Structures are given as structure tokens and as C-alpha cells.
Amino acid sequence: MLDMYLPIVVLFVLAAGFAAFSVGAATITGxxxxxxxxxxxxxxxxxxxxxxxxxxxxxxxxxxxxxxFIVFDIEIIFLYPWAVSFxxxxxxxxxxxxxxxxxxxxxxxxxxxxxxxxxx
Amino acid sequence: MPVDIESVPVAYSAIxxxxxxxxxxxxxxxxxxFVPAARRRVxxxxxxxAGLVGGLVAxxxxAGEPDxxxxxxxxxxxxPTLFLQGTLCLLGIGAVLLLSESSLDSxxxxxVSSAAAxxxxxxxxxxxxxxxxxxxxxxxxxxxxxxxxxxxxSNNLILMFIALEVLSLPLYLMxxxxxxxxxxxxxxxxxxxxxxxxxxxxxLYGVALLYGYAGTVDLxxxxxxxxxxxxxxxxxxxxxxxxxxxxxxxxxxxxxxxWTPDVYQGSPTAVTxxxxxxxxxxxxxxxxxxxxxxxxxxxxxWRPALWAVAILTMVAGALLAVTxxxxxxxxxxxxxxxxxxxxxGVVTLDTDGLAGTLFYLLTYGFTTIAAFAVVTMVRDSAGExxxxxxxxxxxxxxxxLAGTFALLLFALAGIPLxxxxxxxxxxxxxxxxxxxxxxxVGVVASAVTAFFYARxxxxxFFTDPAPDGPSVAVPSGFTTAAIALGAAVTVVAGVVPQxxxxxAQSAALFTR
Numbered sequence: 001m002l003d004m005y006l007p008i009v010v011l012f013v014l015a016a017g018f019a020a021f022s023v024g025a026a027t028i029t030g031x032x033x034x035x036x037x038x039x040x041x042x043x044x045x046x047x048x049x050x051x052x053x054x055x056x057x058x059x060x061x062x063x064x065x066x067x068x069f070i071v072f073d074i075e076i077i078f079l080y081p082w083a084v085s086f087x088x089x090x091x092x093x094x095x096x097x098x099x100x101x102x103x104x105x106x107x108x109x110x111x112x113x114x115x116x117x118x119x120x
Numbered sequence: 121m122p123v124d125i126e127s128v129p130v131a132y133s134a135i136x137x138x139x140x141x142x143x144x145x146x147x148x149x150x151x152x153x154f155v156p157a158a159r160r161r162v163x164x165x166x167x168x169x170a171g172l173v174g175g176l177v178a179x180x181x182x183a184g185e186p187d188x189x190x191x192x193x194x195x196x197x198x199x200p201t202l203f204l205q206g207t208l209c210l211l212g213i214g215a216v217l218l219l220s221e222s223s224l225d226s227x228x229x230x231x232v233s234s235a236a237a238x239x240x241x242x243x244x245x246x247x248x249x250x251x252x253x254x255x256x257x258x259x260x261x262x263x264x265x266x267x268x269x270x271x272x273x274s275n276n277l278i279l280m281f282i283a284l285e286v287l288s289l290p291l292y293l294m295x296x297x298x299x300x301x302x303x304x305x306x307x308x309x310x311x312x313x314x315x316x317x318x319x320x321x322x323x324l325y326g327v328a329l330l331y332g333y334a335g336t337v338d339l340x341x342x343x344x345x346x347x348x349x350x351x352x353x354x355x356x357x358x359x360x361x362x363x364x365x366x367x368x369x370x371x372x373x374x375x376x377x378x379w380t381p382d383v384y385q386g387s388p389t390a391v392t393x394x395x396x397x398x399x400x401x402x403x404x405x406x407x408x409x410x411x412x413x414x415x416x417x418x419x420x421x422w423r424p425a426l427w428a429v430a431i432l433t434m435v436a437g438a439l440l441a442v443t444x445x446x447x448x449x450x451x452x453x454x455x456x457x458x459x460x461x462x463x464x465g466v467v468t469l470d471t472d473g474l475a476g477t478l479f480y481l482l483t484y485g486f487t488t489i490a491a492f493a494v495v496t497m498v499r500d501s502a503g504e505x506x507x508x509x510x511x512x513x514x515x516x517x518x519x520x521l522a523g524t525f526a527l528l529l530f531a532l533a534g535i536p537l538x539x540x541x542x543x544x545x546x547x548x549x550x551x552x553x554x555x556x557x558x559x560x561v562g563v564v565a566s567a568v569t570a571f572f573y574a575r576x577x578x579x580x581f582f583t584d585p586a587p588d589g590p591s592v593a594v595p596s597g598f599t600t601a602a603i604a605l606g607a608a609v610t611v612v613a614g615v616v617p618q619x620x621x622x623x624a625q626s627a628a629l630f631t632r
Binding site: 085088089092093096103106107109110112113114 | 124125127130146149150152153154
């Protein structure tokens with residue numbers, strides 16, 4: 001019975017091995033030329049520290065873009081399987097999908113009119 | 121290689137109430153995008169009210185049809201669904217009326233455009249004048265109400281989770297939109313969001329465990345699995361317990377009530393009215409469906425736990441309310457106590473108990489909306505004067521308002537000839553047979569709640585008003601209509617409750 005789980009164990013070992021190898025190989029072979037930007041946690045986006053006094057304000061542009069991207073993403077997730085099985089779903093699928101895209105479009109219309117697509 | 125896809129037939133007519141309300145929400149978003157700012161508020165109110173009235177008409181039209189499961193057995197159209205959906209549409213109308221009030225606050229409404237801006241700053245003034253004068257609260261409320269309509273109708277745990285999120289997410293946002301006391305409001309929003317997200321995770325984990333137990337997320341399938349229940353069904357009880365955490369959080373039962381006072385106090389009062397009435401109705405609807413349809417066959421195993429929750433909720437809600445000095449916090453703890461009374465009706469698990477619970481939800485919802493509406497009208501220069509001391513002598517200055525509030529408080533206390541008495545009788549009487557201790561605790565807790573309701577009445581009518589006390593703002597027709605609606609239901613359901621009780625009785629059958 002436990003044999004069933006052997007592939008999963010093998011996968012875990014492979015994954016752990018790959019992680020150890022990548023980090024180890026990078027440490028051994030990679031050049032070590034540190035500068036300020038490289039020491040940051042992320043190379044783009046908002047610097048997590050130091051925070052301005054009292055928390056301060058930070059731009060939400062990145063989050064806005066990320067959220068818009070997720071809406072696109074979800075739309076695509078539904079569009080692909082629908083496109084693949086378009087013939088079998090027929091008219092019903094077309095109508096439902098049009099309704100779905102219509103509702104997503106409402107969100108975009110709102111974002112567009114409210115200036116969510118402008119960077120500044 | 122193509123596989124056969126079985127497309128699920130969608131009975132659009134059966135889900136029309138939800139489609140109309142969610143459709144109105146979508147139209148509301150378009151209104152927000154394209155209608156000029158000057159006419160936006162009127163358009164939003166018209167769209168929201170039209171959607172809710174349409175939903176109510178659709179519910180009434182569905183009422184005569186036989187019970188059935190639609191959309192691949194995921195949605196149950198039966199008595200409790202339609203009764204609660206009708207209730208929710210009516211409560212939604214009341215809440216939208218309260219949101220539409222703009223003549224109470226000198227700055228035009230209690231909902232702010234951008235809550236993050238500090239009041240009076242350049243940013244705040246710019247937003248107030250810009251095209252972005254926000255009326256997003258209407259579509260948000262409609263999305264929340266759409267989720268609430270779906271919540272008690274879900275016969276499928278995944279759909280129930282989606283409905284839970286659809287109703288919760290707009291409420292988290294709306295909690296932070298208060299114009300006055302913004303920090304309190306933002307604190308409420310963050311607390312509600314963090315705790316709500318936490319409880320949603322519990323709910324989802326419970327769904328996963330129940331799926332592991334039953335092999336399906338269908339409530340009917342869960343029921344079939346419980347028919348073969350063994351003593352060691354750890355997955356079932358662990359899953360059910362986690363699911364219950366999510367549901368009991370939404371209805372504010374002890375020990376998951378901690379968010380209630382802070383969120384009720386910090387949110388704009390119109391939003392609090394929506395939360396206190398409609399969310400409770402929807403949450404209890406879903407709880408009832410899970411317990412009656414999903415796990416009724418193993419009732420002897422989970423009833424003791426629900427007994428304990430009911431007793432704790434009644435006692436803690438009633439006792440903590442006594443110590444409150446803020447009228448919104450007092451109403452919040454009283455809503456916790458009422459959750460306990462409702463749970464007495466839930467654990468009965470028979471037709472009479474179900475009918476009593478449905479009736480209680482309806483009457484409690486209307487009384488609560490009207491009570492919070494009254495709170496919005498008592499104001500001083502800083503906005504709503506919610507501290508109880510400033511309500512002293514209100515009965516001398518404004519007898520009509522104080523009289524209405526006294527009526528609503530009597531109803532919440534369960535004084536005869538108000539809906540509260542009939543409702544308490546309707547949930548306690550079926551429980552007499554096999555849950556006598558619960559009824560005893562319930563009656564004692566009712567007496568305790570009567571004490572602090574009476575204290576407010578005494579404060580309003582038999583105390584001298586403070587010289588610099590708050591004034592009663594003159595509302596527009598919106599708030600007046602909401603209060604009249606709530607007070608009318610409170611009186612009618614108290615004096616001639618029989619038609620409504622009969623309606624609840626005829627609706628009290630879940631379809632499987």
C-alpha cells in the first residue's frame with residue numbers, strides 16, 4: 001500500500017536535492033560583487049525598509065497593476081478550456097462565456113474610467 | 121481525444137432573484153464609470169432599489185412552484201431559501217434607504233469618498249470636488265446582498281464558500297468608509313477583514329475535510345455518507361467543527377463574537393444596520409441548511425456542542441451588554457445575545473423550530489435596521505452622539521424619536537405585543553420538549569437583556585437632558601421610510617403575527 005506513495009517521496013527527494021544543488025552551486029561558482037541594490041530583498045518595487053516616520057504613505061500602483069493582471073489571468077484560465085472544448089459546449093457555452101467576458105469587461109470599464117490604467 | 125462534457129442546465133428563472141440583485145450591482149459599477157458625478161447618486165439609488173424590488177418580486181413569483189434543486193443540484197430553491205431571500209431583499213431595501221440619507225450630516229452623507237485621506241487635508245478636499253465623488257457603496261452593498269441571497273440557497277459547500285466570500289469582501293470594505301471617526305472605522309475594517317479571512321480559512325478547511333469524508337461537496341452527498349456513520353468518523357466531526365467556526369463567526373456566536381462590538385461601532389451606522397440584520401439572516405440560513413440537510417442524521421453527536429455555544433452566546437451577550445456605555449456597542453452585544461436565542465431555535469432541529477427561527481430572523485432584522493436608523497439621527501457637532509450619557513432626556517426633546525426607539529428596544533427585549541415576544545415564543549416553545557435547560561437559560565438571559573434595554577428607556581424619558589446634549593437631526597424621507605418600515609413590521613408581527621407565522625411554517629421544509 002505504501003508503494004503508492006513512493007513516487008511522491010522520490011519527488012520530495014529530487015526537489016530537495018535540486019534546491020540544495022542550486023543554492024550550493026550558486027554559492028560556489030557565482031561571482032560575489034555586492035552593492036546596495038543587490039543587498040535589497042527585491043530588486044524592484046517598494047523598499048521594505050527603512051519605513052518613513054509614522055508608517056508614511058507608499059504608492060499602491062504596483063498592487064493595482066498586479067490585481068488587474070490577476071483579473072486577466074482568471075479570464076484566461078476560463079477561456080482556454082472553453083476554447084478547447086468549444087464544439088462540445090456549443091451555443092450554451094458561447095452564451096455563458098459571453099456573459100462571463102461581459103462581466104469582466106464591466107470591471108475594466110470601471111478601472112479605465114476611474115484612471116486605474118494611468119500610471120501617474 | 122475529445123471527452124464528453126456534460127453541460128449543467130441552468131434554470132435561469134429559478135435563480136432570477138440572485139441574477140437581478142447581482143445584475144443591479146454590475147449596472148451600478150457601470151453607473152459609477154459613466155454617469156456624471158452630479159447625477160450619479162440618484163442613478164445608483166434607483167438602480168439598487170430597482171434590483172432589490174425586482175428580486176423581491178421574483179422571489180414572490182417563485183413561491184408557488186415546487187421545491188427543487190437547480191444548477192447541478194448546487195442551488196436549492198425551497199421554502200427556507202425563498203423566505204430568507206424575500207427577507208433579505210426587504211432588509212436590503214431598508215439598508216439602501218439608510219445609505220442614501222444625505223441630509224443628516226452637514227457634509228452630505230456618512231459615507232466618505234476616500235477613507236484613507238485625512239479629513240480636511242488638500243487630498244480630502246480634492247477628492248470631494250473631483251469626478252471621483254464615490255458612490256461605490258451602492259454596488260458594494262448590492263454585491264454583498266447578492267452573496268447573501270446565494271448563501272442560504274447553496275446546497276453545495278464550494279458554492280457556499282463562494283457566496284460567503286462574495287458577501288464578506290464588500291462588507292470588509294464598507295466597514296472602513298465612515299466619514300466621521302475615520303480611525304475607528306478603519307480599525308473596524310482591518311479587524312473584520314483579518315478575523316473574517318481567518319474564519320473563511322477555517323470554513324474552507326472544513327469543506328476539504330468533509331470532502332475527504334464524504335467524497336463530495338454536495339450537502340445531499342454528505343447526508344448519505346453520514347447514514348453509514350461510524351463512531352470514529354474523525355474527518356466528519358473535525359470538518360463539521362471547522363465549517364461551524366466559519367458560520368458561527370459570521371453570525372457572531374460566542375466564542376467567535378470578539379469582532380462584533382468593534383466592527384459594529386466603527387462602521388458607518390447604515391453599514392452596521394446592513395451587517396447586523398442581513399448578514400445574520402444569511403449566515404443563519406446557511407447554518408440551518410448545513411445542519412438540517414447535511415448532518416441531521418448524526419445530530420446526537422454535534423448537538424451538545426451547539427448547546428454549549430448557544431448557552432455561552434446567550435449568557436455572554438446579555439451580561440457584556442449590561443456594561444456598555446456606547447449605544448452601538450450595546451446593540452452589538454445585544455445582537456450577540458439574539459444570536460444565542462436564534463441558536464435555541466436551530467438546535468431544536470424540527471419543523472416548528474425551523475419555522476420559529478425563520479420568523480425570528482425576519483422580525484429581528486427589521487427591528488435592528490430601524491434601531492440603527494434611529495442611532496443615525498441623534499447627533500452633535502462631531503457626528504453621531506453614540507455615548508449613552510448623551511441620550512439622557514431625549515424623550516423630552518424629541519418624544520416621537522425616543523418613543524420609536526423605546527418601541528424597538530421593547531421588541532428586542534421581547535415585551536408582549538411587539539414582534540420580539542412572538543419571535544422568542546416561536547423559538548423557545550418548540551425547544552421546551554428536549555432542550556428545557558436551553559429555554560431556561562434563554563428566559564433568564566432575556567430578563568438580563570430587558571434590564572439594559574429598560575435602562576436606555578429610563579435614560580431617555582426620566583432623566584434631565586444635558587445642557588449641551590445632542591440634537592435630533594431632521595432626516596430626509598429615506599431614513600424616515602426605513603424606520604417606518606422596521607417599526608411597522610415590529611408592531612404588526614407583534615399584534616397580528618399569525619399570517620407571518622403561517623408563512624414561516626409553510627416555508628419550513630428543506631429540500632434534499
